[in-house]
Amino acid sequence: MTTRIPLSSPDITQAEIDAVTRVLHTPNLSLGPELVAFELALARYHAVPHAVAVSSGTAGLHLALLALGIGPGDEVIVPSFAFIAVANAVLHVGATPVFAEIDPTTLNLAVAAVEQAITPRTRAILVVHTFGVPAEMAELQWIAARHGLALIEDACEAIGAEFHGGRVGSFGDVAVFGFYPNKQITTGEGGAVLTRRSDLAVLLRSLRNQGRSSELDWLDHARIGYNYRLSDMACALGTVQLGRIDEILAARRIAAESYHALLRNIDGMRLPPLALPGRTVSWFVFVVLIPEHADRDRLQATLTERGIATGRYFAPIHRQPAWLNHPSATGISLPITEAIASRSLALPFFSRIRLEEQQEVASALMDALEAQRRVR
Secondary structure, eight states: OOOOOOOOOOOHHHHHHHHHHHHSSSSSSSHHHHHHHHHHHHHHHHHHSSSEESHHHHHHHHHHHHHTTTTOOOEEEEEEESTTHHHHHHHHHOOOEEOOOOOTOOBOOEEEEEEEOOOEEEEEEEEEGGGOOOOHHHHHHHHHHHHEEEEEETTTTTTEEEETTTTTSSSEEEEEEEEOOOOOSSSSEEEEEEEOOOOHHHHHHHHHTTTTTTSSTTTTTTTTOOOOOOHHHHHHHHHHHHHHHHHHHHHHHHHHHHHHHHHHHSOOOOOOSOOOOEEEOOOOOEEEETTTTHHHHHHHHHHHTTTTTBBBBOGGGSSSTTTTSGGTTOOOOHHHHHHHHEEEEEOOOOOTTHHHHHHHHHHHHHHHHHHHHHHH
């Protein structure tokens, strides 16, 4: 079956192609001037002093935890309604993820659940700005400060989102961004870690580059590190994309508003909030909660037959095969997470999606839901 309307698609123009091509005509394909330019642009955009580009958002989470000194015996509070990397990264440093419940409106960590999850072993709160909706950063900052915890922002889905006038990624001790092709802006593969702390920035740069130090020879290493570098081609792409972010985010917001107008009258369907007090959403995906009576698998199969791609966002981490037998996932109850995850359906969404395509998606979805309703 041919997919006519994809789930996502990067917004690439000739300017990005030209930028990457220019790098290929230089000897600086890695650790060159494009890396510096991209990092400076990210730092300026978020009004923080330091940005460290890395090979992926997952690599950024791993390095952020390492730089903060989190390891065996430590606990990190994370959502289960999130991409699996948030829990995997905690496990990679030998720490224990503690899954906490989410807020049913924002789908971010619920503040009260975070407070309840804190133990003497807790070292950090890893908050995800889910689907580009800013989390409740003021209260989370207050909890972290009161308990002496590190606050890590996973902003991989939320570049450009704002909380009371500040861009997400500027509130925590460290913040992580991802630039996979389905994100608002892309570097192909890639990510970044942002921080206000100079000591963490120095450590992050060393860790991403095999533990090298500016004070030592290239083949001497100050610490155990990783190859989490991001190429200059990717950085050149990212710099142009970041320069276009306002137009990209505006187009995505228009697409979100169009879906709202097309889908708002479907009984039992819950749409993502267009606006929240004090927050500006950065539209990463458009995820609806289908009516409770609907069969999601059948819906997806029907839409697939019509050439329309859809996705499940997210399967709870604690219920996934890789985590079922892990002590962190054993015996926990997250009813809101599980209920929302069972009904979530991502519709085709990208900055260049055409209104006619959205109308086709909406029509196909309504037809499929009506067909299911008739046979109940």
